[in-house]
Amino acid sequence: MSESTTVKDMRRANRAQLLRHLVRGGESSRSALGEVTGLSPATVTNVISDLIADGIVIEQGQGITKPAGGRPRVLVDVKRDAAWMFGADVGENAVTVGLFDLTMNRIGERTYPFPSRRITPDEVMGLIEQGTIELLAGHRGTRPPVLGLGLGVPGIVQTSIDEDGHRHDVVHAQVIGWESESFDELSQRLGMRVFIDNGAKTTTEAESWFGSIRGEADGIVVLIGTGAGAGIVSNGALVRGSSSSAGEWGHTKISTDGVRCRCGARGCVETFVGAAAVLDAWRERGAGTENAEPHAVGELFAEAETGSPRAVHAVEDLVDHLGIALSNLVNLYNPRHIVLAGWFGDVIATHRLDAVTAAVKQNSLSVAAADVTIGRSSLGATAVALGAAILALDEFISSGESLPGPSSPPEVSRTISPQHPKGQ
Numbered sequence: 001m002s003e004s005t006t007v008k009d010m011r012r013a014n015r016a017q018l019l020r021h022l023v024r025g026g027e028s029s030r031s032a033l034g035e036v037t038g039l040s041p042a043t044v045t046n047v048i049s050d051l052i053a054d055g056i057v058i059e060q061g062q063g064i065t066k067p068a069g070g071r072p073r074v075l076v077d078v079k080r081d082a083a084w085m086f087g088a089d090v091g092e093n094a095v096t097v098g099l100f101d102l103t104m105n106r107i108g109e110r111t112y113p114f115p116s117r118r119i120t121p122d123e124v125m126g127l128i129e130q131g132t133i134e135l136l137a138g139h140r141g142t143r144p145p146v147l148g149l150g151l152g153v154p155g156i157v158q159t160s161i162d163e164d165g166h167r168h169d170v171v172h173a174q175v176i177g178w179e180s181e182s183f184d185e186l187s188q189r190l191g192m193r194v195f196i197d198n199g200a201k202t203t204t205e206a207e208s209w210f211g212s213i214r215g216e217a218d219g220i221v222v223l224i225g226t227g228a229g230a231g232i233v234s235n236g237a238l239v240r241g242s243s244s245s246a247g248e249w250g251h252t253k254i255s256t257d258g259v260r261c262r263c264g265a266r267g268c269v270e271t272f273v274g275a276a277a278v279l280d281a282w283r284e285r286g287a288g289t290e291n292a293e294p295h296a297v298g299e300l301f302a303e304a305e306t307g308s309p310r311a312v313h314a315v316e317d318l319v320d321h322l323g324i325a326l327s328n329l330v331n332l333y334n335p336r337h338i339v340l341a342g343w344f345g346d347v348i349a350t351h352r353l354d355a356v357t358a359a360v361k362q363n364s365l366s367v368a369a370a371d372v373t374i375g376r377s378s379l380g381a382t383a384v385a386l387g388a389a390i391l392a393l394d395e396f397i398s399s400g401e402s403l404p405g406p407s408s409p410p411e412v413s414r415t416i417s418p419q420h421p422k423g424q
């Protein structure tokens with residue numbers, strides 16, 4: 001590697017480190033940035049000047065005044081409307097598309113429910129296209145460039161980069177009938193870069209940047225809905241495995257028998273802790289609810305509050321199995337914190353967080369059990385789409401590139417002013 005390449009790489013790494021810190025941590029003084037990143041004051045000053053010149057960072061005017069009459073420190077922050085990103089979530093019952101600014105504040109969101117369990121990749125691409133068009137429709141004329149779209153999907157995503165540097169994502173989602181599906185067409189349809197990852201992993205990124213495991217080197221996010229998945233942060237990095245399938249916790253086995261899972265096997269975690277499985281167990285004991293999942297789950301926990309044996313039994317069974325399944329993660333990864341995310345995870349955390357925590361501690365080795373805490377998601381249902389948008393943002397940050405010129409899907413907006421809009 002030539003010396004100039006090394007210097008260039010170092011500049012890019014410093015720029016990425018400072019920008020990532022500003023996005024994750026919010027406004028800061030230059031000296032505070034130096035302290036947390038370990039970069040020299042001169043490096044911080046140079047890089048921030050470059051970022052200001054590029055229109056990505058702004059000075060916030062007079063900030064904190066030092067005590068004892070010191071000079072007031074000027075704060076710098078990411079320029080909110082310097083660029084936007086889309087984040088989309090292919091959930092169990094709906095496709096959601098969100099539009100975010102550079103501080104990851106959500107500008108708008110569209111949700112498209114789909115009635116059947118199965119949705120084709122082509123339908124997904126159509127809904128996402130519709131969402132991006134609708135979300136940008138209110139911003140004709142002047143708006144910042146869009147860095148790309150991130151997409152969270154319920155499956156394993158394998159990414160490769162071809163000889164020309166183009167990214168190809170292949171999605172394997174056995175449980176919803178997707179086998180080696182390509183979404184390459186989406187980038188052309190939208191006229192922007194597209195980044196795809198597993199939904200539990202995008203949720204984990206969101207929780208790690210802005211949520212319940214913010215800054216945590218060892219944390220786990222479990223996403224529980226009809227099915228279950230996990231994102232594992234170990235030593236500060238998301239565990240991906242050799243073919244990006246790490247974290248398929250929902251299909252780890254905690255029994256040699258039981259009902260058949262959507263993956264074809266028996267004994268999977270999601271056949272004990274997924275909402276569908278828990279409701280089936282309740283119905284088998286005589287519950288007559290005809291309601292769909294989220295509503296029926298509400299009825300189950302309400303009935304359990306009354307002491308009804310069949311509901312109490314279904315909920316206790318859930319807590320016992322979830323305790324075992326989570327304790328396996330505790331013994332394997334020794335996390336400091338576990339987040340119960342996903343719509344059903346959130347319900348469980350609301351009603352039975354203490355019981356789940358006790359079950360996890362009881363089933364874990366004592367050293368690991370002493371360390372771990374369990375809590376709920378602070379981001380809620382938007383975490384998947386937010387984390388997906390982070391994919392597009394993080395790629396931009398890592399690249400060290402300047403902002404792209406204002407551009408947009410051709411059918412949406414034609415007149416772009418070089419000025420960044422002040423409002424939304």
Ligand SMILES: [Zn+2]
Nearest residue numbers: 251261263268
């Ligand atoms: Zn399974």
